[in-house]
Amino acid sequence: MKSLLFLSRQLTWRDVQHLTVLTAKRNQLFDPTKQHLWHINGAGLEFNHLFGYGVLDAGDMVQHAKNWxxxxxxxxxxxxxxxxxxxxxxxxxxKLTINTDACKNTKDEVNYLEHVQAFITLRSSRRGNTVVFLTSPLGTRSLLLSRRPLDDDSTKGFYKWPFMTTHAWAEQAQGTWTLEVSFDNEDNSNAPLSKQQNRTKYDREKSETLTTGDFFEWSLVLHGTKIAPYINQLPLEHHGNKSKLFIAKQIHLNNFQDKAKYVKLLKQDNQKRLGSDDEIVM
Structure with missing residues (x-):
């Protein structure tokens, strides 16, 4: 990162984030439990709920930054x-939905996404059992909140809590967003042994009771650009047509219509580099 900033002192925090997403590598990262697979978002970018966009590649970031x-x-x-x-x-x-034009024809118009925030208010009898997903208009499903065995709050809940995802990075903003809220009513048996031993009879009975709760509010805030972010960027020649920058740029130029074509290229490249591509999900 130091080399990157030394190379170009004019890079902003946003430039660094874009470079990180576009150059991170999946490598051999995988979830042995098979709960969190690799997915491809609507802009052709691979992501994983455990590993984000992959391993940082400082060398590739520096090379891209030279002509950024x-x-x-x-x-x-x-x-x-x-x-x-x-x-x-x-x-x-x-399930709740918000259909949005992403502030079209206003000073805040967003067409290409960076960060997406969901401000949520809800309360439940056991906050740690609450699970929340957000799905973008192009079908990218982000895990905003997973089950937390040690979170036994039953009074505070979440009040205008700012959940955020970057998994819809470079996707289109307009369309229908879907929020899913549910309860994972496991018995918290995978909590640390000391925690289990210290549980009272009331605690045990409470954990075995199905969680109940109420949803109160969801506000959706989209952060991004009006203009396609990669339209003026030059993909590195030695990466050919398999670089993330090339793929995202082409998908933008074709108005998000040809994702399947580039998913096929990614699958072929992963098969060649990794020996397998069993995990990838569109």
């Missing part, structure tokens, strides 16, 4: 909100 052009301005769009109180089912999932 300044990014378009970043805007912040308050894309919509839901404020109606709704019960969260003990079994099953509460």
């Amino acid at each position: 052009k300044s990014l378009p301005d970043r805007y912040h769009c308050a894309a919509g909100n839901i404020t109606e109180r709704r019960p969260i089912p003990e079994k099953g999932t509460l």
